[in-house]
Amino acid sequence: MLGKLFQAEWKATSRWLLPLHLILLVVTVMGKILLSTGLLENEAFVALAILSMTFYTILIIATSIITFVIIVVRFYKSLFSDEGYLTFTLPVTTNQLLISKIGVAFIWCLINTVSVILSVFILVFNEKTMDSIAELIPNLNNGLDKVLGFSGFGGVLFIIFYIFVCILSAILMFTVSICIGQLMSKHKVLGAILAYVGIYMIIQTISTVGMVAIGSITSNMSQISNAEVLKVYQITIPVSLVFSIILSGIYYFISKYIMKNKLNLD
Incomplete structure (x- = not known):
C-alpha cells in the first residue's frame, strides 16, 4: 500500500512540478544557445544581456520557491482540508501517509536542487x-x-x-x-x-x-x-x-x- 501512496502523491505533485522544471530546462537550453552565438557580448545588446540574466535569476528563485510551496500546500490540502476525510478513510497507517508524503517531497527537493545546479553548470560550461x-x-x-x-x-x-x-x-x-x-x-x-x-x-x-x-x-x-x-x-x-x-x-x-x-x- 505504501507504494500506491507514493505513486498517488508523485502523480499529484508531478502535474505542477514536472512542467515547472521542464520550463527551467528549456530556458537553460535557449540561454546556452544565445550565449554560444556571442550576441550578448556585443555592447549594443547590453540591455538584452541584463534582461536575460535578470529573467533567468528570477526563474531559478521562483522554481525553488514554487516547488516548496506546492509541496506544503499539497500536504495541507490532502490531509487537513476536505480531502482529508477521504485520505483518512484509506486502509493505511499514519506512518505510511507521512512517509509517502515526506518521501515524495524529499525527492522533489533533490530534483529541484540538482536541476538548479545542472542549469547553472550548462550555462557556464x-x-x-x-x-x-x-x-x-x-x-x-x-x-x-x-x-x-x-x-x-x-x-x-x-x-x-x-x-x-x-x-x-x-x-x-x-x-x-x-x-x-x-x-x-x-x-x-x-x-x-x-x-x-x-x-x-x-x-x-x-x-x-x-x-x-x-x-x-x-x-x-x-x-x-x-x-x-x-x-x-x-x-x-x-x-x-x-x-x-x-x-x-x-x-x-x-x-x-x-x-x-x-x-x-x-
Whole structure:
C-alpha cells in the first residue's frame, strides 16, 4: 500500500512540478544557445544581456520557491482540508501517509536542487570552466580537510549526507507546523504559520546559545589562531548535523502523534 501512496502523491505533485522544471530546462537550453552565438557580448545588446540574466535569476528563485510551496500546500490540502476525510478513510497507517508524503517531497527537493545546479553548470560550461574546476578540486579537498578534519571521498559523502539531512529537516519543520496549526478550531493556516515562526525562533535561540557555548572555549576569538578556529568548526559542524537529525526525529513523531491522536478536520 505504501507504494500506491507514493505513486498517488508523485502523480499529484508531478502535474505542477514536472512542467515547472521542464520550463527551467528549456530556458537553460535557449540561454546556452544565445550565449554560444556571442550576441550578448556585443555592447549594443547590453540591455538584452541584463534582461536575460535578470529573467533567468528570477526563474531559478521562483522554481525553488514554487516547488516548496506546492509541496506544503499539497500536504495541507490532502490531509487537513476536505480531502482529508477521504485520505483518512484509506486502509493505511499514519506512518505510511507521512512517509509517502515526506518521501515524495524529499525527492522533489533533490530534483529541484540538482536541476538548479545542472542549469547553472550548462550555462557556464566551456573549456575555461573545466580548467577552473580542475584547479579548484585540490583546493576544495584541502578546505574539506581543514574544516571537517577529513577529506577525499569521506568528506564528499559527509557533505552530501549533511545536505540530505538539512533538506529533510526543512520539510519536516513545515510538516509539524501544519500539524500543530490544524489543532486550532479556526484559522488553521494562520496557526501553522505561527507554529513555524515559533519553532524557528526556538531553534535559532538554541543554535545561538550552542555557538556561544562552543565559542567560549577561548576567552577572545579575535586572538586565537586559524588552527584553533578550524577546530571550532570541526566541532560545530558535526554537532549541527546531530542536532538536525534529532530535530527531524522530533518533528516526525510530533506530526505522527497529532495525525493519529489529535486529528481535527472540523
